[in-house]
Amino acid sequence: MTEESTTPAIVLEKVSKRFGRKVVLDELDLTVAKGESLVVLGKSGTGKSVLLKHLIGLLEPDSGKVLIDGEDLWSLSEEERGKRRRKFGMSFQEGALFDSMTVGENIAFPLQRHTKMSKDEVAARVAECLDLVKLPGAESKKTSELSGGMRRRVGFARAIALTPQILLFDEPTTGLDPITTDVITKLILAMRDKLNPTAVTITHDLKVAFTIADRVALLRDGRIVMDLPPKEFEAVDDPHVKAFVAGDSSFEDPEETTLR
Amino acid sequence: MKRFLEALGGFVLTLLETSGRFFILTGQTIRGFLKPPYEIGLWAKQFVRVGIDSVPVVLTTALFTGGVLALQTYKGFERFHAEGYVGSVVALSMLRELAPVLTGLMVAGRAGSAMAAELGSMRVTEQIDALVSLATDPVKYLFVPRVVAATLVLPMLVILADAVGMMGGYLVAVNLLGANPVQYEINSFQYLAMEDFTSGFIKAGVFGALIALIGCQQGFDTRGGAEGVGRATTSAVVMGSLAVLVADFFLTKVLF
């Protein structure tokens, strides 16, 4: 039991990834303890999404290891890897909702595929998840009717349907207005209280970062160049960090960050 | 000349790369198909979609092809007083060749492209990543139902096309060209063997599998936003149609 609780939830060991000639991750090391909330900052196009996709095994590193609860993801068979993915809930940049389904069907999807719940139990769990993201009664809405903020929230609801131990958020507030950003931030805090998961969040928004983080990391040139608690991060005397903190991510065109 | 060679080289490279991906994904599709659970509900949904997508265009094609076949052969056969055989020619060509191939081409244009567009837009909006993140094998979930559906639907469409094509021939011969209806009908079936029908039927199944696999693969491997989806859709149609024509030749030669 003690050993179990001291094994970090996520360990990346010298993970490298390149696309063509472009090196995106360069021998990156990272550890996230169980129950910890890590926020990763970085300019657009530095590979934050690529990093997040390595954690859940959506991308395979060219070299290096990804350990989840001490298990090397890529030494497992594809089927076993699939099972490990149930530990995760991932929220994508634009929600990535299945547009052939309603909101309710989106959230029911993982429940129907991975549990033996009855129809009523699924419906109850869907309603519960929608309550948690403050969208009660939205089951029968089409995904095309939703605003950007609502899409993210439905994405959250789908990600937490199976009560995962690890939550991954890819730019949950990018492109949203300040009020909606605040709503989403509070939601993330509420989900942390309720599920007590390990969480990795990518964001451009320093206010969001400092609100939800236990630790803040800065990704630059394929590596984590700074990794500190929020208070120390804010005060740190490093030109890159200062540039990022003072350089005001709010001046960046939020749309630009949504391009891949 | 240099540009032509460059283009040719590029084409060959792309072809090799694509066929590599094609075989890998075909293997995964077969594995996904064999491994339980068998998601019959998903298969049925695609079956209806591929079928309904394609029925109108397949029927129209068959009707007019049967008709024009009757017109042309009538004109030709009249010259050596063999008008009586028009029915046989129409029936044989439809069953053995034209119904399966034209149905294949139409389904490649209609359903193959729709598959590429759908999977392509799922790829660029990260819905395929979302599937994987929800511990779902995207090949089993997306490819298998479409390939199974197309493999089963195409032979059925071909039966329809056979019937409608022969009817088209009959209408033209009897109503426009004044052939004797009773004789035309007798003549249509007189020289038909069972294998004329089964060969077209089996071909159609192979075409269906190829069209769906190509459409799904093109969509699945889409890169680069909305433009990429457009490219995937186009090449699903082009490659699907080519695959039908090439496979038709070899199937005809080897099997029947």
Ligand SMILES: Nc1ncnc2c1ncn2[C@@H]1O[C@H](COP(=O)(O)OP(=O)(O)O)[C@@H](O)[C@H]1O
């Ligand atoms: N599947 C892919 N194929 C090729 N290049 C990719 C792929 N995914 C990401 N990239 C490239 O990797 C770099 C980092 O992308 P990304 O992680 O999306 O950046 P961000 O930090 O804005 O999330 C970009 O230059 C992008 O073009």
Ligand SMILES: [Mg+2]
């Ligand atoms: Mg990103």
